[in-house]
Amino acid sequence: MRVFIAGADGYLGWTLAQHLARKGHVIGGADALLRRGWVEEMGSVSAIPIVPVDERLAAFGEHFGEPLRFLELNLCDHAALCVALAEFQPDVVVHLAECPSAPYSMMDFPHADFVQRNNVSGTLSLLFAMRDHCPKAHLVKLGTMGEYGTPNLDIPEGFFEVEYRGRRDRLPFPRQAGSWYHWSKVFDSHHVDFACRLWGLRATDVMQGVVYGTWCDTDMRLNTRLDFDEAFGTALNRFCCQAVIGQPLMPYGKGTQLRGFLSLADSMQCLTLAIENPAAAGEYRVFNQLREVLSINDLAQLVRAAGQDFGLAVEIKLQNNPRVEAEAHHYRPDSQHLRALGFEPSLPIDEVVRNMIADLLPHRDRIADHAERLAPTVRWRTS
Amino acid sequence: MRVFIAGADGYLGWTLAQHLARKGHVIGGADALLRRGWVEEMGSVSAIPIVPVDERLAAFGEHFGEPLRFLELNLCDHAALCVALAEFQPDVVVHLAECPSAPYSMMDFPHADFVQRNNVSGTLSLLFAMRDHCPKAHLVKLGTMGEYGTPNLDIPEGFFEVEYRGRRDRLPFPRQAGSWYHWSKVFDSHHVDFACRLWGLRATDVMQGVVYGTWCDTDMRLNTRLDFDEAFGTALNRFCCQAVIGQPLMPYGKGTQLRGFLSLADSMQCLTLAIENPAAAGEYRVFNQLREVLSINDLAQLVRAAGQDFGLAVEIKLQNNPRVEAEAHHYRPDSQHLRALGFEPSLPIDEVVRNMIADLLPHRDRIADHAERLAPTVRWRTS
Numbered sequence: 027m028r029v030f031i032a033g034a035d036g037y038l039g040w041t042l043a044q045h046l047a048r049k050g051h052v053i054g055g056a057d058a059l060l061r062r063g064w065v066e067e068m069g070s071v072s073a074i075p076i077v078p079v080d081e082r083l084a085a086f087g088e089h090f091g092e093p094l095r096f097l098e099l100n101l102c103d104h105a106a107l108c109v110a111l112a113e114f115q116p117d118v119v120v121h122l123a124e125c126p127s128a129p130y131s132m133m134d135f136p137h138a139d140f141v142q143r144n145n146v147s148g149t150l151s152l153l154f155a156m157r158d159h160c161p162k163a164h165l166v167k168l169g170t171m172g173e174y175g176t177p178n179l180d181i182p183e184g185f186f187e188v189e190y191r192g193r194r195d196r197l198p199f200p201r202q203a204g205s206w207y208h209w210s211k212v213f214d215s216h217h218v219d220f221a222c223r224l225w226g227l228r229a230t231d232v233m234q235g236v237v238y239g240t241w242c243d244t245d246m247r248l249n250t251r252l253d254f255d256e257a258f259g260t261a262l263n264r265f266c267c268q269a270v271i272g273q274p275l276m277p278y279g280k281g282t283q284l285r286g287f288l289s290l291a292d293s294m295q296c297l298t299l300a301i302e303n304p305a306a307a308g309e310y311r312v313f314n315q316l317r318e319v320l321s322i323n324d325l326a327q328l329v330r331a332a333g334q335d336f337g338l339a340v341e342i343k344l345q346n347n348p349r350v351e352a353e354a355h356h357y358r359p360d361s362q363h364l365r366a367l368g369f370e371p372s373l374p375i376d377e378v379v380r381n382m383i384a385d386l387l388p389h390r391d392r393i394a395d396h397a398e399r400l401a402p403t404v405r406w407r408t409s
Numbered sequence: 410m411r412v413f414i415a416g417a418d419g420y421l422g423w424t425l426a427q428h429l430a431r432k433g434h435v436i437g438g439a440d441a442l443l444r445r446g447w448v449e450e451m452g453s454v455s456a457i458p459i460v461p462v463d464e465r466l467a468a469f470g471e472h473f474g475e476p477l478r479f480l481e482l483n484l485c486d487h488a489a490l491c492v493a494l495a496e497f498q499p500d501v502v503v504h505l506a507e508c509p510s511a512p513y514s515m516m517d518f519p520h521a522d523f524v525q526r527n528n529v530s531g532t533l534s535l536l537f538a539m540r541d542h543c544p545k546a547h548l549v550k551l552g553t554m555g556e557y558g559t560p561n562l563d564i565p566e567g568f569f570e571v572e573y574r575g576r577r578d579r580l581p582f583p584r585q586a587g588s589w590y591h592w593s594k595v596f597d598s599h600h601v602d603f604a605c606r607l608w609g610l611r612a613t614d615v616m617q618g619v620v621y622g623t624w625c626d627t628d629m630r631l632n633t634r635l636d637f638d639e640a641f642g643t644a645l646n647r648f649c650c651q652a653v654i655g656q657p658l659m660p661y662g663k664g665t666q667l668r669g670f671l672s673l674a675d676s677m678q679c680l681t682l683a684i685e686n687p688a689a690a691g692e693y694r695v696f697n698q699l700r701e702v703l704s705i706n707d708l709a710q711l712v713r714a715a716g717q718d719f720g721l722a723v724e725i726k727l728q729n730n731p732r733v734e735a736e737a738h739h740y741r742p743d744s745q746h747l748r749a750l751g752f753e754p755s756l757p758i759d760e761v762v763r764n765m766i767a768d769l770l771p772h773r774d775r776i777a778d779h780a781e782r783l784a785p786t787v788r789w790r791t792s
Contacts, residue, residue, distance in 0.1 A: 135537040139533055147522055150525065151522065178577065179573045186573060188573065193562045194562075198584075206603075213592070216586070350606065350607055
């Protein structure tokens with residue numbers, strides 16, 4: 027298939043391009059390279075060294091034969107996006123081109139506004155461009171499990187049958203996001219759903235759990251980034267970085283918050299299943315993409331245990347919670363759709379964590395040089 | 410009370426400023442005057458003549474003693490908005506400063522994107538400015554009943570108690586908007602709710618039905634606008650304009666779509682009740698603001714009957730529906746909150762329609778000069 031990856035320079039996008047090329051798909055991509063600047067703005071770097079995009083693309087061509095047809099492009103640049111899609115004629119568009127950070131969006135008004143405009147306007151631009159230039163292509167858009175929040179109900183995959191005052195309907199499951207960033211993802215989901223109803227586009231909307239894992243190659247030009255700063259590092263990735271530099275792990279609040287998680291390798295498997303099993307014309311389907319539900323404290327314990335195998339003494343220090351979130355709550359999300367398509371979780375989480383620590387140890391100095399960027403400074407209430 | 414009206418030059422805003430001033434409130438206001446340009450862009454004019462904003466303000470000062478402290482200001486201009494709120498120190502902020510047109514948002518990508526950025530970014534800017542400069546002020550924000558769409562359930566006021574797989578929660582009622590404009594209003598509602606949870610702001614979110622009615626004064630500088638073009642004219646206002654120029658009324662589709670309606674006078678009464686009975690700190694409350702549920706055909710019949718009193722022969726001609734919407738559907742919205750605060754509907758709709766026709770007849774030539782702007786040209790599927 028011809029797969030156009032928006033966000034091809036990112037943590038998931040760069041990995042996915044390789045994963046799909048290895049399976050024989052033809053890859054096109056776009057990226058505005060903003061993530062590199064955001065992490066720099068946070069005073070940080072990727073723990074795993076990455077090379078400039080032109081070197082990445084050279085390596086891609088050498089390893090996979092077919093080049094990655096790449097454009098430096100912001101999805102909000104609607105005219106340029108239209109040209110790109112008209113020329114590439116994708117069978118699948120994978121949309122990973124969003125600013126993915128809750129703390130970044132909570133810093134102040136300019137950051138909140140930027141994240142929302144970037145994400146929501148970019149997605150809207152993409153939907154119109156697909157309508158006009160590749161209406162039969164299948165959109166695989168990355169959402170987040172964070173769109174649902176933590177209701178006191180089980181979380182279905184996007185929609186639920188509900189009875190109210192004796193009447194029944196199938197309705198979108200109510201979203202209760204917890205940051206301006208997470209709201210931008212909710213809005214994107216509504217937009218994609220609406221475009222499918224309106225224009226007959228086909229889409230899979232992936233409500234993804236928190237992803238962890240490294241992607242390193244003997245040719246380091248193929249490495250994907252791994253962030254650990256407070257804004258762009260996700261929980262388990264940050265904990266592993268803290269473990270290798272001897273900094274205490276920092277669960278927020280009581281650490282009893284439950285979330286869905288999956289490894290980068292499992293994310294690649296799931297996205298590939300969605301890509302290779304397209305939605306029907308006019309269909310908007312939602313996949314909850316996660317492997318397991320764990321607490322933040324569970325993650326900390328996993329990292330502590332894995333650290334011991336490497337002789338690392340890992341401390342755990344609860345932090346005042348900078349976020350506004352429930353710490354004791356029900357959490358039982360459905361995730362049957364991907365299992366039904368054949369998702370078979372690969373390595374268990376403790377093995378992935380050991381692999382991550384092994385990948386990160388050679389780069390401990392890089393992380394240690396930015397050790398102060400791991401502590402939370404952005405606060406939800408007073409930012 | 411000191412009331413800051415964002416959107417003070419609009420159909421509702423200009424009327425509300427006068428209604429509140431007459432009750433002794435001190436009025437400040439802002440408006441970017443964009444509505445005047447949008448209607449011009451649609452090739453149309455206000456059926457009821459209006460004067461430039463400086464003449465309006467002069468008239469306001471003469472009639473109400475106290476001047477309206479007005480700024481030409483876009484809410485997206487965050488720095489200027491902060492100064493305005495810090496200086497005026499409102500007890501209440503009424504947010505009517507949005508682009509209110511579904512068809513305008515459905516024209517093409519630039520219009521869809523503009524409407525969303527204008528509305529969503531403006532509201533976000535206002536929330537941050539209130540947090541920083543008047544955190545105790547009560548926000549009264551205008552939403553729309555259109556946010557709910559037409560689910561096969563009764564429509565509660567914002568939230569509902571729901572049982573699902575044996576567990577219960579009070580959740581936001583799912584929103585199913587029908588245009589990019591309506592989605593922008595949904596996103597605004599989520600933002601206001603989130604800001605109340607996050608920062609303890611207090612807000613009343615008004616899900617308003619479709620408003621109809623003229624507001625004319627012996628001093629015509631106090632008139633409020635009344636639009637009839639396909640984008641900015643609402644159903645009943647358009648029908649009345651069609652009646653006075655002898656153009657057939659044009660219900661879309663079968664005309665059996667049900668919606669909530671209320672007159673401009675009732676809207677003023679309801680908004681005033683919300684303003685004078687503020688929400689508590691941290692409270693986000695939703696009022697469904699409507700008087701009656703009617704079909705589009707009901708409106709047409711009302712206008713036909715009222716037209717006869719003026720010797721107008723009113724034809725009704727169903728149009729191919731340019732929108733994507735259900736034409737036969739359940740519709741039973743709650744609207745108890747405003748009744749509990751004392752809302753007493755004023756004139757019945759047939760009398761309001763007669764008054765509208767009387768107000769519009771002197772301006773039939775103005776409307777007739779733009780008669781072709783009444784027919785729908787923007788189509789939801791192919792725009």
